Amino acid sequence: MPELPDVEGFRRVLDGCGPGRCVRRVDVRDTGVLRGVGVRRLRREVEGRRLGRPWRHGKLLIVPVGDGPALVWHFGMTGELVCARADDPPAAHDRVVLTLDDDRQVRYRDQRKLQGIRLAPNQRALQRMLERLGPDALDMTRADFLNLLAARRGAVKAVLMDQSLVAGLGNLLSDEILWRARVAPRRPARALDSAEARHVFTAMRGVLATATRAGRVPPRRTWLTGHRDDGEPVCPRCGERLRSHRVAGRRSVWCAHCQH
Template identity: 60%
Template sequence: MPELPDVEGFRRVLESCVKGRVIRRVDVRDAGVLHGTSVRRLRDALEGRRFAAPRRHGKWLLARTASDGPTLLLHFGMTGQLVCAHPDDETGAHDRVLFTVSGGRQLRFRDQRKLQGLWLADDDSQVERMLDRQGPDAMTVERKEFQAALSSRRGRIKTALTDQSVLAGLGNLLADEILWRARLHPATRAGDLTEADLRDLHTHMRRTLRSSVTAGRVPPRDSWLTGRRDDPDPHCPRCGHPLRRTRMSGRGTVWCPRCQPDAD
């Protein structure tokens, strides 16, 4: 599933592929990925405009258009991605919407499972309303705001980290990786964490995100929990102890019982 580093990578794809270019044509090959807008409205709103600099908030990508034009909002669900291509390149079975721009380039929204998709906002106030339930972005949130957001939660810290209304951008892989680095058991109650725990957690989150954004995803390195979690017999890359797996709030969760002892 695309998480913050993946979406930041898609932001770079969009920027390098179409920023500043005129949208010549919008081809919707599958209207099932459109939410709250029609094919005709999407075309009328975007064709003839220029893409401006995009921005990202959590797992959302905001493809703005120039001169205070409408904004295209993209959410990639579990299998979505953006691809920069040439208009003459063969389209794939999962290419849902194609944006052909000046200069012979085409941006493609590709998604196999279609769990999320594309929205259209007429102005900034509508963008704000669409993102109203999103918490602060995990990449830019300051430590005090991070501590305030988590210390008020009663549930488990793993659940709080992946709740987009608390903190926007973290998914399953990132949450497990960050908790492993911070030596916190995923079932620890968020409200039980000390100020020192939260400070340390924020530090590890920022470091993990910086490395992941550079790599364009959560990298499956041998020195990372992510690089070992899918092994047939996974062991902790730090201490060598066998890793454990469970499901927490419906999510597959991996941790090291030696490095991350149960707080109870």
């Protein structure tokens, strides 16, 4: 599932394709990815207007359109953005295509259609969307993060994945962060001592810095994410067999020897 680094990669794709360009045509090839907006309104609000500079909050990508509305992309499990030429053959899962005035296209590609595209008609509507989310994981200060953990009874992994508390972290990132911090995912967040909580914060910043540069959560062999899908996965740090269990409804992978 696309997480903060993936969405940052999509932001860079759009930043290199769209800003300042006028949208000449909007083609909706599958209305199943539209959320709260119809085809006619989407075309009316977007066609003939220029795309602004895209920005990201957590897993959401926001693109201003003209001087009023904004397109808001939520990529779900399989969504992505592609910058293509107009004469490039379409892919089977290209759902919405924005043709720009230089004949390039921004293509929203999504196989499973679990999320999709929203239209915020104005800044107030956009703020209402964002109010449901916590601060972006890259913007959190250490003090705010430590206060958040200290106030939560639930499992630390559940806290990290709760978008209303920390925006941008998903399953892979949370497992990687906790593995680096040597903290078991089912530990109650407020049971962590101050040193453990600081280690989680430091691990989060380090993982995000590397993954954001890559535009994805990299499956490096020195990372937990590089082993979790092996047939018999072992910890890249100590060599012990990795364990798997559901935490916050998601498959979680950790090392019982390293993480306590």
